[in-house]
Amino acid sequence: MRIQPLLATFMITASFAVSAAQAETIRVAIGTQDATINTATGGLIIREEKLLEKYLPHDGKYKDVTYDIQWKNFTSGAPITNEQIAGKLDFGVMADFPGVLNGVAHEKAGRKSIFITVLQGSVKGSGNGVVVPAGSPIQSFSELKGKTISVPFASTAHALLLRAVAAQGWDPEKDVTIITQAPEVAGPALQANKIDAHADFVPYAELFPWRGFARKILDGSQVTSPTLHGALVDAAYAEKYPEIVVAYLRAAIEADRRIAAEPEKYSELIAKVTGVEAEVDYLFHGPLGLQTRDLTWKPEFRQDVAAAIETLKLLKKTDQGLDINTFISDRYIKEAFKEAGLDYEAHLKNYEQLPLKAKDALTGEEIKDPKRVAQIWIKDEPLVHHYASAENAFKAAKAFEAEGKSIRVFYAQDRESGIKLLGAKSWFVRTDSGEVSAFLLKESADGWAKNHGGKVLDYNGARAAVLASN
Incomplete structure (x- = not known):
């Protein structure tokens, strides 16, 4: 008479056991480069704002899933690649050149990685740059012949340097001495005048001048060499969990939206996490910034990756190519755009800087010419003040100081290239009519x-x- 209840108990217990066995824990392990501040929308902001948790799927085959979200921060792309090959990471955030080496390393290991999105970059090349010691008499790259220039080898900045040397008609083996230095080594070397110049990627060509021991003499836009930072994922992982890849990209899209709406707030967050000052973060993430935050695979960015493959072969950092058509995939980012209600094709065609829609804080006039814009960030104030011209900004700065307020940073836009500049480090031309224009180079x-x-x-x-x- 007791067999039936016992049998029922056994069946219930077995059912729970099967359910527990079927419940899956899925790892989502992401390698970031927090200090490389133009990757913020693919790592730091997603992590700090817990945006990934917002978009991870919990229905269908993911109904009973538990997510093991792991974030690991690195100073460069190479260790991220090593961790991916070792099976410790699923996603990695890095630049074009390390990204190519990531793809090659995966193929050598009998696996595959795919570049799934751009996060931020410049089709003109802004972001990479060359600096000299603050007290150096050198004012332009053309004066570096016969000099010693350091650069992180096999980086996107290395490619900029080689192109800049070629543009001068110099032999990189004879006319300049190029040595390898990571930014943490180059900084002290610049301060001690042990090198004549240093080429580097985001954010060092702006960070070193901001900290007062270097001066920027070349911006990547002068060489017109596209550059980007983006995200890669293990191809097998993406094939098994495409919805998770899309969820990560949905989180990146929201991070991008948030920083566009409140660039000062998120520049402060980036500074808090990384130690890279908010004034420098805003150079990249504020309106009319040095780079565009762009999640679409523009033809120039595809060509950038292809050029990186060939350059790395030239540098003998790899003897292997990659199929650009399979290494880059826009499948997942297009789906993320669709789910977010965004038009991917429209964004793909948009090459504009993050726009500035504001009125002059001094005169109230509508700001129309982005290359004449100047901005002031006052100490202890949350928002940047915008001006239609440097003249108006200079007048406003005087008024602020008369009120006992401190100017935290003064920004101007290069009149020719349109890139954002640190005003105190810039050159200006004042015409007889009183119009003032800013320039990076003398x-x-x-x-x-x-x-x-x-x-x-x-x-x-x-x-x-x-x-x-006046």
Whole structure:
């Protein structure tokens, strides 16, 4: 008489056991480069705002899944690749050159990785740059012949350096001495004047000048060599869990939306996590920034990856190529855009900087010309003030100081390239009509003054000239 209840108990217990056995724990392990601040929307912000948890699927085959989310931060792409090959990471965030080496390493290991999205970059090349010691007399790259230049070898900045050398018609083996140095080594070397120049990637060509011991003399946009940072995933993982890959990209899209809406807030968050000052973070993430946050695979970015493959062969860092058509996949990012209600094709065609939609904080006029814009961030204030011109910004700065307020940073846009500049490190031309334009390089300012009339001034000189005329 007791057999039936016992049997029922056994069946219930067995059912729970089967259910427990079927419940799956899926690892989502992501390798980030927090200090490489243009990767923030693919790592740091997603992690700090817990955006991945928001989008991971919990229905269908994922109904009873438990997610093991793991974040690991690195200073460069190479160790991320090593961790992926060792099976310890599923996703990796890195630049074009390390990304190619990631793909090659996977193939050599009998596996495959795929580049699933761009996070931030520049079709013109901004982000990579060359700096010299702050006290150096050198004002342009053309003056580096016979000099010693350091660079992280096999990096995207290495490619910039080689292209800049070629543009001068120099032999990289004879006309300059190129040595390998990571940014943490190059910084002290610049301070001690042990090297003549240093080429590097985000954020060091801006960070070193901001910290006062270097001066930028070449921006990647002058060489017109596209550059990007993006995200890769293990191909087998993506094939098994495509919905998780899309969820990660949905999180990246939201991170991008958040920082576009509140660039000051998130520049402060990036600074808190990385130690890279918010003033530098805003150079990249604020409106009219140095790079575009762009999750689409523009033809220029595809070509950038293809060029990276060939350059790495030239540098003898690899003897193996990659099929660009299978290494880059827009399948997942297109689905993420679709689920987010965004038009991928429209974004693919958009090459504009993050726009600035604002009125001049001094005059109230609508800001129309992005290459004339200047901005002021006041100490202890949450938002940046925008101005239609450097002249208006200089006048506003004087008024702020009269009120006892401190200028945290003054930004200007390069009149020719349109890239955002640290105003105190820039050159200016003031014409006879009083119009002021900003430039990264003195030679550019000289050329503008010659063609348009006016006087070349440094930051203090330009400000004094504007204030003296009022």
